[in-house]
Amino acid sequence: xxxxxxxKTKATRPPAQPLFPFLDLKAQFASIRDxxxxxxxxxxxxxxxxxxxxVKQFEDEVAAKLGAKHAIGCASGTDALILALMxxxxxxxxxxITSPFSFVATAxxxxxxxxxxxxxxxxxxxxxxxxxxxxxxxxxxxxAILPVHLFGLPADLHAIxxxxxxxxxxxxxxxxxxxxxxxxxxxxxxxxxxxxxxxFPSKNLGAAGDGGLVTASNAATSERLRMIRVHxxxxxxxxxxxxxxxxxxxLQAAVLRVKLQxxxxxxxxxxxxxxxxxxxxxxxxxGRFVSWPSVPPPAFHHVYNQFTIRAExxxxxxxxxxxxxxxxxxxxxxxxxxxxxxxxxxxxxxDFPVAEKASTEVLALPIFPELxxxxxxxxxQGIAEFYLTGK
Numbered sequence: 001x002x003x004x005x006x007x008k009t010k011a012t013r014p015p016a017q018p019l020f021p022f023l024d025l026k027a028q029f030a031s032i033r034d035x036x037x038x039x040x041x042x043x044x045x046x047x048x049x050x051x052x053x054x055v056k057q058f059e060d061e062v063a064a065k066l067g068a069k070h071a072i073g074c075a076s077g078t079d080a081l082i083l084a085l086m087x088x089x090x091x092x093x094x095x096x097i098t099s100p101f102s103f104v105a106t107a108x109x110x111x112x113x114x115x116x117x118x119x120x121x122x123x124x125x126x127x128x129x130x131x132x133x134x135x136x137x138x139x140x141x142x143x144a145i146l147p148v149h150l151f152g153l154p155a156d157l158h159a160i161x162x163x164x165x166x167x168x169x170x171x172x173x174x175x176x177x178x179x180x181x182x183x184x185x186x187x188x189x190x191x192x193x194x195x196x197x198x199x200f201p202s203k204n205l206g207a208a209g210d211g212g213l214v215t216a217s218n219a220a221t222s223e224r225l226r227m228i229r230v231h232x233x234x235x236x237x238x239x240x241x242x243x244x245x246x247x248x249x250x251l252q253a254a255v256l257r258v259k260l261q262x263x264x265x266x267x268x269x270x271x272x273x274x275x276x277x278x279x280x281x282x283x284x285x286x287g288r289f290v291s292w293p294s295v296p297p298p299a300f301h302h303v304y305n306q307f308t309i310r311a312e313x314x315x316x317x318x319x320x321x322x323x324x325x326x327x328x329x330x331x332x333x334x335x336x337x338x339x340x341x342x343x344x345x346x347x348x349x350x351d352f353p354v355a356e357k358a359s360t361e362v363l364a365l366p367i368f369p370e371l372x373x374x375x376x377x378x379x380x381q382g383i384a385e386f387y388l389t390g391k
Contacts, residue, residue, distance in 0.1 A: 013323030020366070020375050022327035023202055027370035028266075032258060036208075039254040051230075052250035058257045059213075065260060066179075066187040068195070068215040070222035073248030074229050077176040077198020080212035081109035081146075083246060084172050084194040087216070087224040090115050090143050097137050098146040098174075099129045100335040100347075101355040106148055106174050107336045117345065118142070119337050121352040125294070127151065127308070127362075130354070131159035135167075144170035149178035149188045151331070151364075152204065152270075152305035153296060157183045157191050164192075172196065176212075179205045180267050182301040189215050199256060204270070204305050205263050207252040269369025270304040273376060277307055277365065280380040289387040306331060307367040314361050317386050326382045329364045 029036065039054075046052060055073050063071035074080050090096060092114035098106055100119040107117040120133045129147045145164050147155040157173075164171045171192030175181070179197050181188045189195025199211035216222040224241065227234050232243030274293065281292050291310045296302050308331065311317050318328050335355045337347035349356065365379055 013320065015319075015322040016325040018327045019325035019378060020327070020371075022329055022366050023368050024370050025201060025206070028368070031370075032262065035258045036255055039258050040251065043251050043254045046250075049250050051247050052253075054250045054253040054257065055248050058248075058253040058260070061257060061260060062213060063215070065263070066190055066195075066215060068187070068190045070216040070219065070225075072214045072216065072222060072225045072229065073253060074212045074214060075246040075248065076210040077196065077200060077203075077212040078105040078109060079229075079244070079246040080176075080196035080198065080214045081105060081172075081174065082112055082244070083214050083225055083228055084196050085109060085113045085115065085144075086228050086243075087214075087221050088144065088170050088172065088194065090170075093141060094143040095139060095141040096144045096146050096172075097134060097142060099148045099150070099355070100337045100352045101127055101332060101358060102148045102150060102174070102336065103176070103332070104336065104339065104341065105176075106146065107342060110146065111342070115143070116141070117336070117342065119347065119352060121354045122358065123156075124354050124358070126153055126155075126296075127358060128153065128155040129160070131156045131163060134160065134163045138163075138167050138169070142167070142169060144172050144193075146172045146174055147192075148174040148176075149181055151308055152178045152181055152303040153293075154178065154181050154183040154188050154300050154302075157188070158299075161191060170194075176200075177203065177305040178303060179203065180263050181303045184299045190217070193217055194221060199252065204266060204303055205256065205259055208255045209249070209252060211248050211252040211256065212246075213248070266369045267303045270307075270367055271302070273367050273369070273371050274302070274304045274307050276373075276376060277367075277380070280376070281383075284380060284384045284388070286380075286383060286387065290383065304367055306364045308362050308364045310358070310361040311363045311383075312361075312387075314363050317383065318363055320386045321379075321382045324382055324385075326379055327366060330362060331364050332362075333359055335359050 059071045094115040110117040173192045173195040175189035176198035195215040197213040199207040228243040229246045232239045232241030
């Protein structure tokens with residue numbers, strides 16, 4: 001990307017009222033209101049709010065959807081990661097390799113179980129873990145690799161799984177942002193030993209609150225997960241394992257059962273919006289100033305939980321767009337290895353230059369199935385105005 005002589009004063013304008021939401025969940029709800037409300041009433045009439053039959057039905061339905069052998073609902077995506085690590089008996093003295101460019105829960109869950117997060121830099125074009133750099137990070141204490149399928153794009157599972165097999169390591173997939181995404185036709189979260197999903201409302205499959213899911217490739221791990229989520233118990237008041245309280249609410253399961261039926265249609269809508277962004281950017285000649293996600297190779301099926309560009313003078317662009325009512329977000333402004341919470345790990349600025357550079361350039365644009373052409377046009381026009389007109 002080249003430099004621009006646009007007047008910087010335009011980036012100092014105060015934020016305006018957004019012209020439309022960054023993510024319009026009200027529009028989504030309007031399209032499925034009757035289905036959702038029927039499910040909510042059904043739960044209230046049953047008065048089964050904790051691990052009711054709706055939870056088991058949702059687990060069976062999502063397992064069938066993903067092609068997973070076992071699916072276990074839990075209280076959040078963060079808990080899904082913690083449960084997975086606990087079920088794999090990862091703890092003090094162990095090291096888990098992961099990405100420094102992710103939400104804090106990715107590394108935080110590793111620290112929560114007493115293990116040490118070990119970071120490996122990312123690929124500049126995908127923002128996912130650079131599998132070529134994995135072998136150099138493996139030590140005698142390494143027990144698992146925890147790749148993140150960031151923004152809905154699968155990580156390079158072929159290379160990651162091959163490295164794990166060569167070094168006898170577990171693979172725990174962080175698929176919090178990628179439900180419905182596939183690698184070589186296989187759903188992410190089902191290729192490794194354990195997969196972790198989030199149903200935070202902003203996800204492609206979002207609950208009416210927090211919720212999560214863990215998928216497992218074998219029955220023994222599945223049984224441990226089911227026990228750990230209810231205080232390590234298989235029989236009430238008898239506890240065979242140290243566990244936690246992390247149950248998926250029946251109400252959330254009922255809502256998710258409704259939304260699961262629409263997941264593919266919503267993913268197609270997001271893909272269509274992503275394709276249109278690419279076309280509009282090219283038509284405006286914005287490649288001198290921003291780079292945007294290219295169409296991934298056939299093996300990588302992207303579900304676009306986010307549409308993230310890399311932008312020259314990102315912070316000024318974001319401020320300008322805000323001043324004209326265009327909502328944007330930054331995922332993520334500071335890499336995990338530079339966060340105060342992980343200062344004890346001893347990493348320094350410059351350790352992961354690709355991730356650090358990305359944190360200064362990334363900008364997420366609105367992308368959701370209900371995004372209108374005119375709304376999307378206004379996003380691209382705002383970016384063009386910033387770079388091309390100098391207003």
